[in-house]
Amino acid sequence: MKSVVWGMRHWLKTNQGIGVALCLLSGSLLLYLYLAPWASREMRDGFTLGFFPILGTTAMLACALVIVVDVYRNDVEGGVELGRPSDILIVVAFLAACYVFFLASLEIGFLLAAPVFLFASMQWLGLRPWPLAAGVAVAMSILIYAGFTALGIQLPSGPLPF
Amino acid sequence: MFQPDALIEALSLVFTVQTLMWLVFGVAVGVGLGAIPGLTASTSVALMLPLTFALDTAGALGLLIGLYKGAVFGGSISAISFATPGAPDSAATVYDGYALTRQGKGRKAILASLYSSTTADTLSDILVIFVAPAMAIIALNFGPTERFWLMVLAITLLGALSGKHLAKGMLSAAIGLYLGTIGQDPVGNVSRNTFGQSWLQDGIHLVPLVIGIFAMSRMLEQGLDLTRRSPGVQYAAEMVRGAFAKGTSTLSFREYRSILPQIGIGFGVGSIVGMLPGLGATVASFLTYGLAKRFFPSKRIGEGSIHGVAAAEAGNNATVGPTLVPLLAFGIPGSATAALIGGALILQGVTPSPRMFELYPEVVYSLFAILILGNVVNLGVGRFFGFFYARLGQLPPQMLVPLIMLMAVIGAYAARNDPYDVLMMLGLGCLGFCMRRFGVPEAPLVITFLVAPLMEQNMRRALLINRGDWADALFGSPLAIGLFGLAVLMVVLSLKMNVGDRLASVGRESK
Incomplete structure (x- = not known):
């Protein structure tokens, strides 16, 4: 049981663990933006008002997903490792x-x-x-x-x- | 494109008591802040940015460029004195600089650093004066599509080269893009992305953003470290007293001549690296150091040689002027400090773009004059007060951290007298702290934040010109396709070859 808890704690400090947290955060933000009425409002030039905010949030989500799966996923950053x-x-x-x-x-x-x-x-x-x-x-x-x-x-x- | 009348006007703006005073003040404070471990050039410039509201454009440029030049040189003082670089830019200076200090030649090392810094900086500034206008002429032929892809390419370069982990660099840029969309859309001025908060309708102001990300986040980190203090300052203090005592050796003219080849390498490498977005002074410094070590084995670089100090310092200072080239030629800042200088220009009502040479030639010429003059002032301040600054590095951080936090709070408030700016700065300081802990670079965030409205404007303009046809708006010219291809190639190369990782570790193997 102890080793499971220790393993979980360690995983939360890895890039993968933090990446999952970032995915949840940016995913929630993306959902909020997608459902916001102003985001789909079309401007006079045919552009939707939410295009760029959604683009930024989608990019955040994509980067967080890459952090979860790329070659550095098991690394722990020095600043996170020393953190209490x-x-x-x-x-x-x-x-x-x-x-x-x-x-x-x-x-x-x-x-x-x-x-x-x-x-x-x-x-x-x-x-x-x-x-x-x-x-x-x-x-x-x-x-x-x-x-x-x-x-x-x-x-x-x-x-x-x- | 050269406008003699504007040059005369620029010189009359620069050679005033007020502008010269701000330049001297900027260099003097910059060397001091740079000499204090933990305070980088971007932190110094971010902290002083609110002061530029009270100044005219030439005074503001004098203050910020003076700070920038002073801080980059100042970092070498603590690197040489205590083996603790004031900023990562001066890390390569530690190898030979500190070895010289231990041999009782600290004075010689600081003078070698000063002369090589100012020589390489001056040469690269002259290069900027010739290169930036030529690049701006090319940039003037770009349409909104090409400008859009150029910005995408710059952001990709920044994300890819800012650290070892591409995804983290790009995440920083994505956060900057998102934060840049809070407030109003840049074309129709329609409120968006404010979470229903009226105080967010003007968007996030640049001053609280840069103070939070560059100053408050670092102070939070240092404050946290201070709660787990370690001894060691006392020993360093004793060492400095011995190394800079009267009678220790200075730098002769013959020795200065002997370090010119290393300064030449620093000038070449620093100028090229400085013009490329994302690389920065640290890479230039280590690259120059590595090259000098390889080409001049007889100079015993790495064992306490002034040639090693000269190479590292020429390399990092030669990036100062060239880092402004992308800003002046394309309106895209190539580094965090260039973004802050660009931000100061925007606050003064001057938007950096290729058209700046036509619209505000007197500002561009003032900038060039201040770049050159800044080196003379840096030489004077460094020559006469460099050894005093070596003692500044001994100031207890327990004193500095609260002082800088206080400056950050009042700097964020003084810019617009808006209490929400202070809250915003503290929140962004917390974000910056988390980013630093997780190894996410801050520069792509700030640069993308500045560039985001321009990207949106150019994309929407391209769509309007092409009557809503996305394919033509995005890929309507061979240049646009080429820039898009380069951006994709950059991402693929970074993933395949770990370019950022290699650059992050450049020079370390040479030790």
């Missing part, structure tokens, strides 16, 4: 942190949100000592804000008067 399930959580955490920083900068301004984001991220990634991280976070935030302002690009200022 927890990677997904870490990547989502990074993306969420970036989005929270963005929302915060809209609310309280870039100059207040950026040092907090930079300091927290640097600490999370292991930059020590903390006074160095704090100094870099504040200095870089001011530098970036000044640079963008000098270029005429206004970053969110929030409640601050500048």
